[in-house]
Amino acid sequence: MIWRTYARIIIIIYAVFLCNITISANTGLGSIKGVLTDSVSGEPIPFANVVVQKGENVVAGSPTDFDGSYIIDSVPIGIYNIQVKYIGYPTFKRTELNVMEGIYTYDLRLPPGRSIKGCRIVKFKIPLLDNSTDSLSNTAE
Numbered sequence: 397m398i399w400r401t402y403a404r405i406i407i408i409i410y411a412v413f414l415c416n417i418t419i420s421a422n423t424g425l426g427s428i429k430g431v432l433t434d435s436v437s438g439e440p441i442p443f444a445n446v447v448v449q450k451g452e453n454v455v456a457g458s459p460t461d462f463d464g465s466y467i468i469d470s471v472p473i474g475i476y477n478i479q480v481k482y483i484g485y486p487t488f489k490r491t492e493l494n495v496m497e498g499i500y501t502y503d504l505r506l507p508p509g510r511s512i513k514g515c516r517i518v519k520f521k522i523p524l525l526d527n528s529t530d531s532l533s534n535t536a537e
Contacts, residue, residue: 486509
């Protein structure tokens, strides 16, 4: 009987010890999540790079998923800059983002990039193959 009492006490102490380790391991860290969208159309922007910086040093980062959502875990508590890069858009930077313990929701809207009004062909070369016929018997000159 007495050994069962000791076993219960040891199990309780062990459980309290494990809970303490889990709680203390998560202190001092926060997470940033949000959705990245186009500021004009409101459409989500997939596969963009979202980076958290302290000065010029990268602390953490994550790509957006297919729906434009991102989550950056294990960011130490502090004040950071957040930077977004995506092809076709100018680099977006927001400063003084205060990260605290827990999950911080920060939705981002990228301003439109430059539109291409046209293009100019600088050099043109006659192709070796003529695509206008289905025959393979033509030869290059």
